[in-house]
Amino acid sequence: MNMLDxxxxxxxxxxxxxxxxxxxxxxxxCNVKIIGQTEKGIIERLxxxxxxxxxxxxxxxxxxxxxxxRIDMREQVKDFPPQNVITSDNVTIQIDTVVFYYVSDSKLYxxxxxxxxxxxxxxxxxxxxxxxxxxxxxxxxxxxxxINEKMREILDGATDPWGIxxxxxxxxxxxxxxxxxxxxxxxxxxEREKREKILLAEGQKQSAILIAEGNKESMILNAExxxxxxxxxxxxxxxxxxxxxxxxxxxxxxVRDAEAEGIKALKAAEADKAVLTIRGYxxxxxxxxxxxxxxxxxxxxxxxxxAATAIAEAIKEK
Numbered sequence: 001m002n003m004l005d006x007x008x009x010x011x012x013x014x015x016x017x018x019x020x021x022x023x024x025x026x027x028x029x030c031n032v033k034i035i036g037q038t039e040k041g042i043i044e045r046l047x048x049x050x051x052x053x054x055x056x057x058x059x060x061x062x063x064x065x066x067x068x069x070r071i072d073m074r075e076q077v078k079d080f081p082p083q084n085v086i087t088s089d090n091v092t093i094q095i096d097t098v099v100f101y102y103v104s105d106s107k108l109y110x111x112x113x114x115x116x117x118x119x120x121x122x123x124x125x126x127x128x129x130x131x132x133x134x135x136x137x138x139x140x141x142x143x144x145x146x147i148n149e150k151m152r153e154i155l156d157g158a159t160d161p162w163g164i165x166x167x168x169x170x171x172x173x174x175x176x177x178x179x180x181x182x183x184x185x186x187x188x189x190x191e192r193e194k195r196e197k198i199l200l201a202e203g204q205k206q207s208a209i210l211i212a213e214g215n216k217e218s219m220i221l222n223a224e225x226x227x228x229x230x231x232x233x234x235x236x237x238x239x240x241x242x243x244x245x246x247x248x249x250x251x252x253x254x255v256r257d258a259e260a261e262g263i264k265a266l267k268a269a270e271a272d273k274a275v276l277t278i279r280g281y282x283x284x285x286x287x288x289x290x291x292x293x294x295x296x297x298x299x300x301x302x303x304x305x306x307a308a309t310a311i312a313e314a315i316k317e318k
Contacts, residue, residue, distance in 0.1 A: 032059045033067055040106035042069040052106055069110045075102040075167065080121050082173065085129050089136040094175040097124055099155065100168040108163030116162055120155065124169070127154045137176065144171050 034057050035041045041053035045065050053067075060067065082096040099120060103109045113119045131150050132140055140147070148169050156166040176184070 027062055028059070031062050031065075032057060034058075035070075038072060038074045040071045040073055040103075041067050042071065042106060042110045044068040049107065049111065069106075071103055071106045071109055073103050073106070075100060078117060078120065079172070080124060082175070083125050083128070085132040087132055087135060087137050087140055091137045091176060091180060093132075093137070093140065093177070094173070095128060095132065096172050097128060097151070098170045098172050099124055099166060100170075101155075101159070101164050101166045103163055104165040105163030108161065110163075112162035116164060119162065120159065120164070120166075123155060123158055124151065127151050127158075137180070141174060141176075144174075147171050 033041065033053070035053045035055050037055050039055070041058065043050040043053060043060060043065055045061070050065060078099050078101075080097050080099065082094040084092055085095055086092050101120065109116060128147075128151060131147055135143060135147075148171060151169040151171075152166055155169060159166055
């Protein structure tokens with residue numbers, strides 16, 4: 001006896017309905033998709049592109065639609081391994097680069113190239129070889145910014161059809177061969193020693209110049225001091241002579257004033273002509289006492305002599 005025959009028809013229908021409901025619910029849940037904040041969903045219908053889903057809850061048609069790609073729209077950083085490149089002066093060096101990019105068009109990113117990251121790596125490698133091949137070793141070591149900018153421009157232009165925007169490219173390490181590194185170290189050491197000797201010579205030269213300038217300024221100051229002392233001494237001597245002359249002039253004036261005062265006193269004492277005549281004779285007597293052999297007498301000597309005789313007689317009578 002079949003087991004289904006023991007169940008009534010309504011129970012069998014209920015069980016079948018529940019099974020179908022569960023299957024339908026599972027089917028619906030399997031076709032409901034949630035797209036995150038930083039993602040884009042590429043939907044294909046029967047193998048061809050249908051649409052792009054943004055952030056939120058979406059439901060696809062079972063058996064017809066499929067979520068082909070989930071694309072991260074955040075900026076990506078790819079550190080590519082070191083690669084050997086040859087400079088224009090035939091030196092083989094190792095350079096590793098870091099590329100920063102983000103997806104600008106999700107559809108082009110999904111269908112533009114089969115492996116976008118590998119494509120960027122290969123494109124970065126060939127671009128780097130082309131750029132370094134035009135530079136020598138010294139330019140390569142000192143031109144990181146130029147290399148970065150050129151690589152960014154070339155990669156950004158080449159990845160536009162892939163829906164990729166390259167924002168920055170950085171050369172992380174540049175490793176020359178060991179013998180080149182040793183030669184560069186010796187060169188840097190020689191350059192440092194050269195700069196040290198130049199700085200030392202410049203210091204000695206500057207010191208000698210400063211000493212010479214100091215001696216020159218000292219001699220100039222000493223000469224100026226001697227000049228000032230001579231000028232001051234001459235001015236003092238001139239002032240002394242001036243004071244002496246002024247004193248002599250003042251003495252002569254005092255003598256003259258005293259003589260004038262004496263004459264005034266004689267006149268005030270009413271000295272007559274006879275007294276003045278006697279004074280004249282006394283002066284003649286002093287002149288005659290000298291060594292002169294000739295004496296000049298005034299023409300009016302007779303009146304003076306008469307006056308002198310009269311005065312002498314008057315003195316005798318007394």
